[in-house]
Amino acid sequence: MRYASLIRYGLVALMLTGLGACKEEQAPVPTLADAQRAESLLPTDVDLRARYQRSCAACHTSIDAKAPLTGAVAQWKPRLDKGMDLLARHAMEGFNAMPPKGLCMDCSESDMRALIVFMSQGKDEPK
Template sequence: MSEHSALSAALRPQRLALPAVAVLAAVLLAGCGKKESVDPELTASLIQPVARVELKVETVAPGSRTGEQIYKSICGSCHEAGVLGAPKSGDAGAWKPRLAQGFDGLTNSAIHGKNAMPPRGGGSDLTDTEVKRAVAFLANKAGAGFTEPPVE
């Protein structure tokens, strides 16, 4: 008998039927058996969350933030590293030409935006007085002697 005829004989449907039935029976019998009862209390304890996240939003009354608070929450993100040409906080050399504009000139730039800085530094909820506080705080870190408007 040639190799081809031996392979053909081994792959005849009659010869594959018995092993296929045996595999099918084994699979079906494996799923049979005594069902265990489900304990609802155990199930409930196993699916409990392991953690919970709560977000708390603190609201601040408009006009009540200090220059330092505004700097830390808004201005510092650019001025700490000098991002996009922003003068670095405390760098007297970078601030010298800006300080020459005076408090009103700096405040005007901060309120209306300048170069890459958006109006109010991106803090659209800032009042004009809060912007003035932030300007005084930031400029004073570079050596200006501006008076920060008081928080009322």
């Protein structure tokens, strides 16, 4: 009996911890307006823009791809909280449905970092 209730409390505690963690990580659900804005945004730098248009944009402007949308700052917030180094590593090596290098085979790590800054802010500084 004692053990049974211990386990029950343990499970409840676990569930609460799980829910708490989930809430912290959760980004807002993307809207059609978010996707339309994502489609209208492009990096300033010509080379970066070309790389972005032939790789990242395919998924990061589409709600269906379930990728954080370009310029959707609130969606990027929990990702940026992980730190730029980890994000850059995930972009280089792949992360769940995000393919390695986002399928941009000629992208360097510094391109990745610049693309992440652009996508998470929806703008960048001209070089």
